[in-house]
Amino acid sequence: MLGFGTFTHSNTSTGRKPGMGYDVPEGVDIRGRYDPEFATVLTKEALQFVVELQREFRNHIKYAMDCRKEAKVRYNNGALPGFDPATMYIRDAEWVCAAVPPAVADRRVEITGPVERKMIINALNSGAKVFMADFEDALSPTWENLMRGQVNLRDAVNGTISFQDPARNRVYKLNDRTAKLFVRPRGWHLPEAHIFIDGEPATGCLVDFGLYFFHNYAAFRQKQGDGFGPFFYLPKMEHSREARIWNNVFERAEKMAGIERGSIRATVLIETLPAVFQMDEILYELRDHSVGLNCGRWDYIFSYVKTFQAHPDRLLPDRVQVGMAQHFMRSYSDLLIRTCHRRGVHAMGGMAAQIPIRDDPAANEAALELVRKDKLREVKAGHDGTWAAHPGLIPACMEVFTNYMGNSPNQIETMKRVDAATVSEEDLLQIPRGVRTLDGLRLNTRVGIQYLAAWLTGTGSVPLYNLMEDAATAEISRVQNWQWLKYGVELNGDGLGVKVTLDLFGRVVEDEMARIEREVGKEKFRKGMYKEACKLFTQQCTAPTLDDFLTLNAYNNIVIHHPSGSSRL
Ligand SMILES: CC(=O)SCCNC(=O)CCNC(=O)[C@H](O)C(C)(C)COP(=O)(O)OP(=O)(O)OC[C@H]1O[C@@H](n2cnc3c(N)ncnc32)[C@H](O)[C@@H]1OP(=O)(O)O
Ligand SMILES: O=CC(=O)O
Ligand SMILES: [Mg+2]
Numbered sequence: 001m002l003g004f005g006t007f008t009h010s011n012t013s014t015g016r017k018p019g020m021g022y023d024v025p026e027g028v029d030i031r032g033r034y035d036p037e038f039a040t041v042l043t044k045e046a047l048q049f050v051v052e053l054q055r056e057f058r059n060h061i062k063y064a065m066d067c068r069k070e071a072k073v074r075y076n077n078g079a080l081p082g083f084d085p086a087t088m089y090i091r092d093a094e095w096v097c098a099a100v101p102p103a104v105a106d107r108r109v110e111i112t113g114p115v116e117r118k119m120i121i122n123a124l125n126s127g128a129k130v131f132m133a134d135f136e137d138a139l140s141p142t143w144e145n146l147m148r149g150q151v152n153l154r155d156a157v158n159g160t161i162s163f164q165d166p167a168r169n170r171v172y173k174l175n176d177r178t179a180k181l182f183v184r185p186r187g188w189h190l191p192e193a194h195i196f197i198d199g200e201p202a203t204g205c206l207v208d209f210g211l212y213f214f215h216n217y218a219a220f221r222q223k224q225g226d227g228f229g230p231f232f233y234l235p236k237m238e239h240s241r242e243a244r245i246w247n248n249v250f251e252r253a254e255k256m257a258g259i260e261r262g263s264i265r266a267t268v269l270i271e272t273l274p275a276v277f278q279m280d281e282i283l284y285e286l287r288d289h290s291v292g293l294n295c296g297r298w299d300y301i302f303s304y305v306k307t308f309q310a311h312p313d314r315l316l317p318d319r320v321q322v323g324m325a326q327h328f329m330r331s332y333s334d335l336l337i338r339t340c341h342r343r344g345v346h347a348m349g350g351m352a353a354q355i356p357i358r359d360d361p362a363a364n365e366a367a368l369e370l371v372r373k374d375k376l377r378e379v380k381a382g383h384d385g386t387w388a389a390h391p392g393l394i395p396a397c398m399e400v401f402t403n404y405m406g407n408s409p410n411q412i413e414t415m416k417r418v419d420a421a422t423v424s425e426e427d428l429l430q431i432p433r434g435v436r437t438l439d440g441l442r443l444n445t446r447v448g449i450q451y452l453a454a455w456l457t458g459t460g461s462v463p464l465y466n467l468m469e470d471a472a473t474a475e476i477s478r479v480q481n482w483q484w485l486k487y488g489v490e491l492n493g494d495g496l497g498v499k500v501t502l503d504l505f506g507r508v509v510e511d512e513m514a515r516i517e518r519e520v521g522k523e524k525f526r527k528g529m530y531k532e533a534c535k536l537f538t539q540q541c542t543a544p545t546l547d548d549f550l551t552l553n554a555y556n557n558i559v560i561h562h563p564s565g566s567s568r569l
Pocket of ligand 2: 137269271295296297298299300350351472
């Protein structure tokens with residue numbers, strides 16, 4: 001964790017003029033910039049709800065994070081993750097989750113994107129069945145992004161959201177038919193350093209969830225969920241005890257709102273290696289609030305490296321070679337489908353990183369073909385739906401799923417995948433095959449630096465080399481470089497026997513910075529945060545011990561406390 005200082009004064013003692021600060025409940029200090037629009041979501045009542053969640057669950061969260069640390073020590077001492085004998089009774093028993101709400105029975109194509117105003121409108125209008133609005137991988141969690149995101153979501157749920165693009169003289173508004181909204185709060189590990197509760201930074205996801213739920217549950221249930229909802233995606237969990245906390249948070253929220261237990265529904269991303277051994281247990285904890293699991297494939301690859309950071313016998317090949325055809329990835333998807341369908345809920349596929357290529361029709365068609373192939377593999381395997389990163393991909397994804405599923409909303413009852421019940425620990429941990437190359441090291445470096453430069457300036461998802469890059473894909477670049485450097489690996493795909501050393505990495509960084517400058521142009525390079533990003537990325541790749549998350553390590557750089565002069569974390 002970052003070294004957070006304690007801070008106990010209220011708004012009035014931070015130097016703001018009376019009447020200029022947020023109206024906060026006892027124990028809350030808001031250090032983010034005051035904005036009258038933000039004040040419409042940072043109401044005293046909504047903050048009181050966040051405070052209650054924070055006070056009730058902070059010790060549970062702390063315990064869960066301590067357990068993560070203990071597990072890391074075990075893995076670093078040579079242990080492998082696996083199925084827990086103590087919860088075999090949950091895996092072996094026959095039980096199902098609550099019935100899927102009719103409003104989201106059909107989720108064949110879901111679009112994702114940050115909680116940015118224009119993108120929210122475009123995504124809701126995109127023709128996808130679901131839009132996952134993201135406070136997580138696709139968002140740089142600056143105060144401005146987070147608070148504007150809350151305002152945007154409130155307007156979207158109310159149906160009043162609009163956006164005027166002066167450059168194009170175009171006004172964006174919602175269509176009559178829109179995608180169903182899911183919201184992804186941040187992971188348990190991320191603090192919100194602009195809101196202090198009882199002298200400590202709030203838990204980021206409780207702020208995201210609490211404010212969104214408080215302002216939107218009533219309108220959402222009426223306009224979007226046919227009596228159910230709101231709906232969520234839950235990221236980066238490592239153990240079912242973390243799902244239990246979410247379940248308790250949901251019950252607490254339902255009680256506060258006076259709505260039926262089981263109204264809130266969530267899809268959990270299985271995107272950490274430890275969590276793949278906990279899928280039944282996670283669904284069991286959330287059985288009254290679940291709408292399935294999703295293959296968060298990019299974070300999953302990142303987590304494979306992170307979990308095995310002290311296992312030099314498990315090095316990854318180049319990032320581009322770690323696809324769904326690898327045995328460990330296919331096994332994970334198969335077991336996820338088997339588990340979800342046995343428990344009566346959706347098994348969602350993952351994100352193909354290709355995006356449309358506007359200026360090259362042949363390359364565009366090749367990218368689309370890769371997406372189609374990926375989606376065909378998913379639907380044939382039994383997935384009930386999939387993710388698209390861009391509106392331009394929705395027709396292709398929709399076509400593949402509809403050709404295969406026809407009018408059925410999903411495959412929960414028809415694709416039980418009993419054959420996948422035998423997927424074993426060995427299958428899930430099998431070392432990925434492939435080779436390591438200097439090009440791989442260069443690409444990781446070029447992408448990692450450019451992504452961080454964007455993230456530092458408030459953009460959390462970017463197009464790079466015709467692919468979508470977000471926090472999860474950038475993590476792969478970072479940890480892979482770290483792993484190769486740590487073990488001085490041989491780049492065995494080049495046939496030259498070159499080893500990855502600090503010296504080689506230093507030269508690669510220099511070359512790639514020069515290349516980035518050429519590609520983006522001198523002016524953009526000078527005005528951007530490429531040098532800062534380079535310094536951070538280099539530090540992260542060469543650190544003696546691996547940082548748990550690049551976004552946590554870099555977070556201080558985007559924390560801006562107001563009034564200016566008050567301490568940063
Ligand atoms: C690993 C994971 O967690 S995956 C999930 C998290 N990641 C994401 O959600 C990434 C989502 N995708 C994106 O952010 C974007 O598609 C990017 C950054 C990759 C590319 O965005 P752009 O460079 O703006 O793409 P492009 O210029 O082709 O956009 C064309 C139009 O589509 C819109 N658009 C592009 N992607 C999206 C999206 N995901 N949702 C809504 N609208 C979108 C743009 O806003 C633009 O609209 P306009 O024509 O009205 O101005
Ligand atoms: O969140 C999705 C992922 O692939 O990571
Ligand atoms: Mg992810």
